[in-house]
Amino acid sequence: MGVNIAATEAARGRHWDKKERVVLVGVSTKDQDPVATRQHLAELARLADSAGAEIAGEVVQNRQTLDPATVLGAGKVKALAELCDAEDIDKVVFDDDLSPSQAKRVEELTGRMVLDRSGLILDIFARQARTRESKLQVEIAQLEYLIPRLTKMWTHLERQGGGIGTLGPGETQLETDRRIARTRLAKLKRELESMEVARGERGKQRKREAFSVALAGYTNAGKSTLLNALTGAKVLAQDRLFSTLDATTRKVWLGHESPDATLSDTVGFIRKLPHHLVASFRSTLAVVAEADLVLHLVDASDMFREEEMRVAHDLLEELCGRDLPRLVVFNKIDALDDADRQKLAHDLPQAIQVSAAQKLGFDLLRENMRSRALAWREERRSKADKELDKALEELELLEASGG
Ligand SMILES: Nc1nc2c(ncn2[C@@H]2O[C@H](COP(=O)(O)OP(=O)(O)OP(=O)(O)O)[C@@H](O)[C@H]2O)c(=O)[nH]1
Numbered sequence: 001m002g003v004n005i006a007a008t009e010a011a012r013g014r015h016w017d018k019k020e021r022v023v024l025v026g027v028s029t030k031d032q033d034p035v036a037t038r039q040h041l042a043e044l045a046r047l048a049d050s051a052g053a054e055i056a057g058e059v060v061q062n063r064q065t066l067d068p069a070t071v072l073g074a075g076k077v078k079a080l081a082e083l084c085d086a087e088d089i090d091k092v093v094f095d096d097d098l099s100p101s102q103a104k105r106v107e108e109l110t111g112r113m114v115l116d117r118s119g120l121i122l123d124i125f126a127r128q129a130r131t132r133e134s135k136l137q138v139e140i141a142q143l144e145y146l147i148p149r150l151t152k153m154w155t156h157l158e159r160q161g162g163g164i165g166t167l168g169p170g171e172t173q174l175e176t177d178r179r180i181a182r183t184r185l186a187k188l189k190r191e192l193e194s195m196e197v198a199r200g201e202r203g204k205q206r207k208r209e210a211f212s213v214a215l216a217g218y219t220n221a222g223k224s225t226l227l228n229a230l231t232g233a234k235v236l237a238q239d240r241l242f243s244t245l246d247a248t249t250r251k252v253w254l255g256h257e258s259p260d261a262t263l264s265d266t267v268g269f270i271r272k273l274p275h276h277l278v279a280s281f282r283s284t285l286a287v288v289a290e291a292d293l294v295l296h297l298v299d300a301s302d303m304f305r306e307e308e309m310r311v312a313h314d315l316l317e318e319l320c321g322r323d324l325p326r327l328v329v330f331n332k333i334d335a336l337d338d339a340d341r342q343k344l345a346h347d348l349p350q351a352i353q354v355s356a357a358q359k360l361g362f363d364l365l366r367e368n369m370r371s372r373a374l375a376w377r378e379e380r381r382s383k384a385d386k387e388l389d390k391a392l393e394e395l396e397l398l399e400a401s402g403g
């Protein structure tokens with residue numbers, strides 16, 4: 001087995017090309033109750049499905065704490081290995097983040113490749129990347145994730161082959177792999193940077209001219225559907241996680257006498273979004289960070305909407321700071337009954353309820369954006385006036401002093 005090649009292939013997401021049978025693993029601990037574990041596993045199943053895998057089984061364990069070596073306890077790992085054989089499983093996917101050594105240990109014990117949530121999300125991103133920029137961003141995140149794992153993978157095989165202490169050609173191979181990976185990473189980063197510079201210039205130009213609104217929120221909340229419905233864009237919208245990886249900006253009409261405005265769609269959020277991805281997508285997410293208004297879109301029909309709202313809220317604050325001008329928009333209200341809509345209105349009266357798919361609630365949403373756009377223009381005008389006054393004052397002073 002060419003381990004480093006295999007690892008690279010895995011990182012590129014190619015291993016999902018045919019339907020692979022996976023087993024999902026979750027652990028409840030004193031820090032995470034069983035309900036949360038179930039909920040997170042349900043989401044992991046959707047992630048695996050979005051990655052094109054077939055879910056062939058689940059293993060859940062209750063423990064006080066995670067086992068430091070294998071996350072699951074020894075007995076449970078054994079049961080997992082048996083399940084893998086019985087069900088002809090290709091890969092094991094853990095909801096918890098695994099250290100390289102934990103992944104390696106479980107691989108040894110099950111004889112299957114082991115992924116964690118971050119690895120799976122990276123795979124989906126790799127599958128969904130369409131543009132040069134998003135491909136670059138994904139590959140950078142993948143390499144950052146892979147490089148520390150190359151070492152461990154090596155140690156692991158060295159031991160398996162019984163070659164303890166025989167640091168021969170293999171080490172050279174590892175060193176070569178790591179060097180190649182690092183060189184490539186540096187090259188990709190340079191390329192992305194030059195793209196970011198170009199994007200930044202374009203963005204600044206546009207921002208000066210128009211009130212900018214950005215759509216943000218949990219993946220699958222309906223951001224692209226809403227962009228399409230409000231602007232006539234044709235961004236791909238589908239019932240899959242992370243359909244959108246690129247920022248798309250379109251003009252949006254907010255009503256009479258409104259300043260020109262733009263609406264941007266961008267990459268969605270999820271619980272435990274790998275930090276390498278957040279870092280390499282920062283230029284895409286800058287659309288959100290620099291917006292004059294952020295519409296935080298929430299799938300109101302999702303049974304986990306509260307956690308999803310909190311996750312997106314926290315990520316938004318982390319990325320954009322606390323004073324982000326934000327408006328919560330509950331989407332998919334067509335899928336709610338009256339009582340649920342009333343509850344939402346009661347719990348969060350300032351939020352707006354819409355159905356992007358059925359174009360419900362758009363008048364109120366537009367009116368809200370319009371009033372903010374008008375306030376934005378007023379503020380800019382008074383700021384410009386003040387600057388002009390100041391300049392005139394300085395000029396007068398200069399003249400008075402005989403300059
Ligand atoms: N019932 C209902 N479904 C909706 C509504 N808006 C969007 N959807 C569905 O929700 C799914 C996800 O929609 P997208 O617009 O792709 O969601 P997104 O937020 O852009 O998702 P990502 O780009 O994957 O993060 C699609 O199947 C849509 O048809 C709505 O108002 N009502």
Ligand SMILES: [Mg+2]
Pocket residue numbers: 223224225236237243244265
């Ligand atoms: Mg989308």
